[in-house]
Amino acid sequence: MKVGIGILGGGTVGGALLQYLINEQKAIVAKTGLELEVRGVAVRSLSKTRSFPIPTGLITDQPEQLVDDPSVDLVVELMGGLEPAGDLVMQALQAGKPVVTANKELVATRGAELIRRAEEKGVSLLFEAAVGGGIPIIRPLSESLAGEQITRVLGIVNGTTNYILTRMSEGLGFAEALEEAQALGYAEADPTADVSGADAAAKTAILASLAFGTWVSVDGVYREGIESLDPVDLRYAADLGYLPKLLAIGEETPNGVSARVHPALVPLDHPLALVRGANNAVFIEGPQVGELLFMGPGAGGGPTATAVLGDIIDAARELLAEAQVAPRIRFAPGRLLDFGEVETKWYVRLEVADAPGVLALVAGTFGDAGVSIKSVWQEGRGEDATLLLITHDALESNQRAAVTALRSLEVVTEVAATIRVQSDEP
Ligand SMILES: NC(=O)c1ccc[n+]([C@@H]2O[C@H](COP(=O)([O-])OP(=O)(O)OC[C@H]3O[C@@H](n4cnc5c(N)ncnc54)[C@H](OP(=O)(O)O)[C@@H]3O)[C@@H](O)[C@H]2O)c1
Structure with missing residues (x-):
């Protein structure tokens, strides 16, 4: 059975997808039984030179019309950005058409609203390609x-x-x-x-x-x-x-x-x-x-288009089954932690005076803030001594408080760098 596809965007990913849908049509039918027919590709410029030229009968600069076209059963959004992509996705869902998108910015910003609308309309909003390009995640x-x-x-x-x-x-x-x-x-x-x-x-x-x-x-x-x-x-x-x-x-x-x-x-x-x-x-x-x-x-036309195509096939199967799509995931309200409440480990580079007792003062300052030190190295001597420290896990807010306090120590010339450390060792 045929499924009409409207593609919004014919750039890196849209171009790769179009090329695959046209050149590999027979292979897709053989593997899935689905005839995925491109009904149009919306772009900004009709005259741009493209590595895979969009056939004259398909190219358009009117994305709203393509979404509304009754021969388009499924909309693929590969334009990027929040607008007009967001309104076009909403327009498609509102019309009861499933949508596939690779647009992480849109999903991360308006995802809750778009997923709700898809649920209300009983259609899918799929976004495998929005994270990790070709990696199924x-x-x-x-x-x-x-x-x-x-x-x-x-x-x-x-x-x-x-x-x-x-x-x-x-x-x-x-x-x-x-x-x-x-x-x-x-x-x-x-x-x-x-x-x-x-x-x-x-x-x-x-x-x-x-x-x-x-x-x-x-x-x-x-x-x-x-x-x-x-x-x-x-x-x-x-x-x-x-x-x-x-x-x-x-x-x-x-x-x-x-x-x-x-x-x-x-x-x-x-x-x-x-x-x-x-x-x-x-x-x-x-x-x-x-x-x-x-x-x-995690990116690139080919790998990303593969993930988009997987979603298209999934949505096309649902369309053909005439299924009322059940929500794939439900979201419940939850508390978002402030970063200060999270446990982190830090690497800290300090420029210090090479004087007796400096290390004890530095360690004491960390300790007062509730941070213990896992290891310390010293580079150089005299006025140019550099201390490199790695702390144990402590609250991010405590790590920050320790560094603020270090800045006021006379023996610390500079807190030259701090970088978090990710390791599962204690
Ligand atoms: N590139 C990747 O490796 C990759 C990986 C994962 C996810 N993604 C996501 O996939 C989406 C597309 O990325 P891309 O790299 O393919 O972008 P791109 O190469 O910049 O292509 C964007 C396409 O959308 C068209 N377009 C933009 N605004 C338009 C408008 N207002 N009306 C009509 N057409 C418009 C452009 O038309 P013109 O060609 O005429 O300019 C172009 O064909 C983005 O959301 C991106 O985050 C990309």
């Missing part, structure tokens, strides 16, 4: 693991920053590594959403919402980017046996849900340390299932 979380009490999601969900950090830990400065990532097509001309952690925060919001069944909007995700990491610390970290990663972390604790994105040092023998270059990887942990690791290409 949304369906495992919302279906395969629907019965598990997931306690943590932890991973690397932004390939651009992972590439930059990989190169920085090999000796490049931030600007050089970014330039290289741009030349290789791993980073946009405007890399802000990636390096600031905003892209990863949107994905973390989606992962945490699905994992814990409490809707976490992107505004509820604590976020720090990688711009201020100093290569000096990455060199020290390497000597101490750590690599820097931009981590996406969602945790369910007895006091509430925490969702955060920030750079962290991971031990060299941690599986996430092995995730190099532009790849993504996500751990899911639960009491019954233990630890699951999902890893692979």
